[in-house]
Amino acid sequence: MSFCFLALLLLCVETRSLVRVSLLCFLPQYWIVQILSSHKVFINYQNTIRMKVSTTPRGSLIVFEGCDRSGKTTQCAKLVESLQAQGEEVKLMKFPDRTTTIGTLINNYLQMSQELDDRVVHLLFSANRWEAIESMKKTLKAGTTLIVDRYAFSGIAYSAAKGLDLEWCRSPDIGLIKPDKVIYLSVNEQIMSERANYGNERYEKIDFQKRVHNIFLQLQEPYWQNVSADGSIDVIHKEINTIVSETIRDSKVKPLLKLWTDGEIL
Ligand SMILES: *[C@@H]1O[C@H](CO)[C@@H](O)[C@H](O)[C@H]1NC(C)=O
Numbered sequence: 299m300s301f302c303f304l305a306l307l308l309l310c311v312e313t314r315s316l317v318r319v320s321l322l323c324f325l326p327q328y329w330i331v332q333i334l335s336s337h338k339v340f341i342n343y344q345n346t347i348r349m350k351v352s353t354t355p356r357g358s359l360i361v362f363e364g365c366d367r368s369g370k371t372t373q374c375a376k377l378v379e380s381l382q383a384q385g386e387e388v389k390l391m392k393f394p395d396r397t398t399t400i401g402t403l404i405n406n407y408l409q410m411s412q413e414l415d416d417r418v419v420h421l422l423f424s425a426n427r428w429e430a431i432e433s434m435k436k437t438l439k440a441g442t443t444l445i446v447d448r449y450a451f452s453g454i455a456y457s458a459a460k461g462l463d464l465e466w467c468r469s470p471d472i473g474l475i476k477p478d479k480v481i482y483l484s485v486n487e488q489i490m491s492e493r494a495n496y497g498n499e500r501y502e503k504i505d506f507q508k509r510v511h512n513i514f515l516q517l518q519e520p521y522w523q524n525v526s527a528d529g530s531i532d533v534i535h536k537e538i539n540t541i542v543s544e545t546i547r548d549s550k551v552k553p554l555l556k557l558w559t560d561g562e563i564l
Contacts, residue, residue: 356441359443361479365511369483370483407419449480454471455510455511458513479522482514482518482522487507
């Protein structure tokens with residue numbers, strides 16, 4: 299029996315892997331821990347556990363941007379559905395989030411029941427994103443991917459299209475979580491105006507949408523990807539699904555970064 303313990307101990311030291319050894323041997327874990335508790339193998343074992351905890355693969359932040367009626371909402375819903383079918387943990391978000399107190403003010407403004415200064419509107423939209431940052435961070439770190447329908451880029455594009463300075467518009471969103479991928483759905487104007495329900499809210503006028511589109515192009519960075527929204531829903535969906543599956547795979551162990559500034563989201 300003591301020979302058996304000795305052999306076990308040597309094997310542990312050799313492989314530095316208590317997990318593997320405990321699988322090989324039928325002794326209760328209690329005995330193994332007792333034998334090894336004063337030994338560095340046990341410390342290695344604890345470190346391994348700690349490392350595992352701190353390197354839980356994170357979820358990806360996927361943002362959809364584009365002009366009104368570009369099909370973002372439809373594509374977000376289809377994407378969430380297909381990722382879930384592939385076994386991914388995934389959650390859908392939408393900005394503005396009209397359910398919060400700030401979101402209620404935004405909603406009243408968008409439905410034209412309230413007039414507000416353009417700068418106030420801009421800051422409300424930004425504040426509406428800051429309200430969500432803690433829960434977004436927690437969700438991503440727990441390994442859930444977030445599919446977000448509009449983000450800071452929309453906030454800037456719409457405000458700058460009204461004539462506000464682009465850099466002024468950008469500043470309140472500096473430090474939000476940087477997306478792993480922005481999918482930009484670009485749609486030709488003819489199709490844009492033909493799509494249903496066009497023109498019910500503020501902003502939904504063709505020349506305004508053209509200005510918004512041009513500002514989106516100015517905001518593009520290497521993590522953006524254009525997807526033409528002119529094709530059929532299913533063709534567009536397939537293209538998006540491929541891009542997003544790759545992004546989720548590639549960002550699992552990358553740090554979460556801040557938008558437009560150095561530093562990690564801790
Ligand atoms: C997206 O398309 C526009 C032209 O519509 C182009 O100027 C821009 O470079 C493209 N961006 C990316 C990331 O491919």
